[in-house]
Amino acid sequence: MIAKHVPMRSLGKSDFAGLMNYVTDVQNKDHRLGQVQVTNCDAVSVRDAITEILATQHTNTRAKGDKTYHLIVSFRAGEQPDVDTLRAVEERISTGLGYREHQRVSAVHNDTDNLHIHIAINKIHPTRHTMHEPYYPHLALADLCTALEREYGLEPDNHQPHQREAASRAADMERHAGVESLVGWIKRECLEEIKAAQSWGELHQVMRDNGLEMTPRGNGLVIRADDGTMVKPSTVSRELSKPALEKRLGAFEASPEQGERKQAKREYQKKPVRSRADTTELYARYKDEQKNLTAARGEALAAAKRRKDRAVADAKQKAATRRAAIKLVGGGRVSKKLLYSQASATLRAELDGIHKDYTREREQLYEGHQRRQWADWLKQEATQGNSEALAALRAREAAQGLKGNTLAAQGKAKPGHAPVIDSITKKGVIIYRAGRSAVRDDGDRLQVSTGADRAGVVEALRLAAERYGDRITVNGTTEFKAQAIRAAVDGRLAITFADPALEKRRQALLQDNFSATRKPGVPGVGKAPPPVARAGRLRSLAQAETLQIEAVAVTQQRPASAPTPAPSELARRKVKLQAELSAKKENANQRKGRGR
Template identity: 35%
Template sequence: MAIREILATQERNKRAKGDKTYHLIVSFPEGEVPTREQLADIEDTLCAGIGYAEHQRISAAHTNTKHFHIHIAINRVHPRTLRCVEPFYDHKELFKLCRALEQKHGLQLHPMDGPALPGRPGDLEAHAGEASFLRWVKETAGVELVERAGKAASWGELHAALERHGLAIRPKGAGLVIVQESTGLAVKESSVDRSLSAQALTKRLGAYEPPPRAQTQGRSNGDSSQWGAAGDAARPGRGGYQRAPLHRHADSEVLYQQYQAQRETLVKARAAQRAALRQAQAEHAKELAAWYAARRAEIKRSPVLSAAERRHAYAMLAHQRRADAAARRQELARQRQEAAQQGLPTWQDFLMAEAGRGNEVAVAVLRSRSRRQRRMAETLLTAADADAARHIVYERLQPKAGKDGALVYRVEDGGVVSDEAAQVRVTAVTAGAAFLALSLADDRFRGQALVVEGTQAFRRQVAQLAAMKGLEVRFADPELERERARMAERMTHAEGSTTVAAFISRRNSMRDTVPSVDYTRLWAGSDAGPAVYHGRRRLQDGAEVVLLQRGGETLVKPVTPAQAAKASTWRVGQTVELDSRGRFLTPSRGRKR
């Protein structure tokens, strides 16, 4: 009904030929979900701020991505005046409104605040993880240029200041740009600082004047008096712009060198592939021309063809040649497209791929740039001194690495765990996800009391798992720590059973009060194969058993003293393999440090 009413209003405006619907998306940081009242106020404020307070609109909230967001479809045609309203420069007003709304409702601040650059340079840095030319100009020469522009009495003085950094000012379009002529890179002067805009400089220094001829000739002729024997790189601190990682980490330089070597190898391979394609195209064209020349010669020498038949044969041969050429062009286009699809990885892509392969140094470098704030009202585990956490990768579980260094694990029972810089967060809560998060937190925050946030059911489940799996953890919350101790004592009573059968029976009897306890049974020869090690227990009669988990069941396997000694070297979560006779084969490592 609402859509039909909007369409009817738009139909009454006959002058506007473009899109009559304005689409606004309001996205929130990962994990933040405002209340319905907050969303209503945010929608009303934003729409009114860009001139659409009285316009018809439809909004919908979506949770299909990591970021909760709302879509607002606004009818640009006013319901009474029927004018089609265009909100020019709306992004500036929307940004100011978003800042005010964040402060009003206590929401997280926009993640682009701070050192990030606006526009395309900022997009490049976010995508590639490398410092842009604009950042280099601002950090290397920005302060001096602003100071010199304010004091310079002529364009020559400003050119001299730029010359010291290997830069120059050139007119472009209706404005000016700062150019590094050795590379051809350029940025608008106003993007470095507003005092360097074309309008401000021409107002202060007069019409633009090119740099002196001596400087231009020295640069073009490689004059050593201007540039030194080795060019820009020869001047201390004036090496010119070069790509560099944004990640401020001690190990980033070593990894970046590996990335550059890998990229250079790929560049050479792609160049060789293109050269091979060009060579193959030239050879094929040469062979095709020779083949058709031979066919034309045969037609010409044929004693049986009449003049009309010879003309028809020539025409058919020409038609076939055009068809072959078109087919060859299509094949070459397909090959070039396949080669183009094998794009070069960015520095960010390289780090994510290395982190996904278990490179803990790459994980640390990725996390060094993370500016994510602490999430609230979520299911997560952390510690008081989270900055001292180790970087752990469970390579066997094949996590996916994000640009901020977060490792996302997907558990077989549908659970999802995100291992982030300062916390381990459970985005889809299941028993498997809770146990994985607890194991990660135990490894990363070893020796510290764990802080568990989330629902009461999740907190209790974590305490029960810590006791059941025999993990040597403690919790910062006294009540949660008492819950873990009570459960551990109950598990100790179960281990005090005189026989394996009594131990199994006692564990199964606990399932009525502790739903997270899996069904327990004795291991049999038919259970041969891989299983997940969940600890070992000593019974009252001195016998020892190991607990194995597979298919939602806990298997109890009696072991010999030698097997128990071998199991003492394993860690909970490792995959072990047994043959049909109950012998343990070499376990695969489930964790990597």
């Protein structure tokens, strides 16, 4: 578990209402938004809580800093704590930062590879109206996360950063955007060569060989790439700071001017991070789309405006025709005035509808033509059914296999219905809708969310058989394995479990269900009559093939205290019953003869 404060660089961008709109937005996904909790507010709904918190923030007019504290608590991939654990974690972390009495709203998000909580806290105290700023929050958050992991049995994580803030931001950019940063490229390609330089001349030569240039800037140094991207050397490594270099190489010496620059052995380019798949063609298509994005959006907006103008002109033309018809129609002044009023109202309604449709279309065009990072573009393409984009997401080094309660399958796949895709993560994990729960698919195995109902587990088993095979491997807790067995039996799924113990238990449950539904010795009810009864005539009692009367079966219900009949009595009853049966048979034959 990692807790991280998200600072707002620009005070003008700090907006509690805007933050809550993002945090509580479902984004057309069924399983994005989880539990939403409002704390220390008189309001019950989120909308009313936003109004109350904004009113509290406005009571402090002297504070110049950001009045909103945005915190993200992220769990390890595969971890899905229950609702009580999430609520306790949110409460403990907020209290540990000194915000126990402050107003806050938290929301759980499930649409990424790591379940996480967004906590929006009002820094202004609701009664004292003073602003609280935590002291060294990263240290307090690290200690709180360590204690919570031990207390709730969560998977331990690294809470102590080993990189400077700028280097950490570069790593985050690579992870989220999927494109190499200059800091990461230097570390992977030429950092050791730079460190091995024994003079300023050798250092500048190494820089030129890699398409870089080190120049003074202010009181320090910067490394500039050919495309204009700059980074501080100390961000790459503390050994490359200006004091460290001057201590090792002497006073700084600028790179000598050269008449003709040689071709560099390698140079930095903004391209996808290392991957197990070849993304050259996909990335070229992405660059072309981004280059022509503005022009394409302009053309689409212009076409939408032309359609709107034509619709407005048509509506006005119809209104003019309607008014001309009213003018020609005979009638009194009052009736014509009423007709003109109705025509004007109809025109206004049509124009309002046209403008609303145009506004909605503009929003959709801006949404569809907005600039996206490489990873976000791959997500969009994968959602639209591009298998190459999905493979590129799953081939990233950041992608890892699903953990926890998972299902894997082998054997013969049984294609069936196409499941509904809720969303796709940046690691290529597809989230399917399964009843009230969700099923995650990374291409190798399926993961069922904690607390999933039986319908969700049945859907996951069916999906595993349809996509990967009917021989299912179940991994996870004992409770999940038992739930999978019961779901397979109740759903009557044609699957087998790879684990012999699970398969044996499934077969036993199937046999118990079969024995409970059919009594031994009683044949099942057929859907069609037997051949002898298909001529449209009745059969006599003696012709009934399923009638079997045995002595042991002819017993009467009697109280428990009644004495058991003697053997001679049973014999007499048997003889009497056989006589009655023979008489009935003879009477039936006589009636049959008379009918002829």
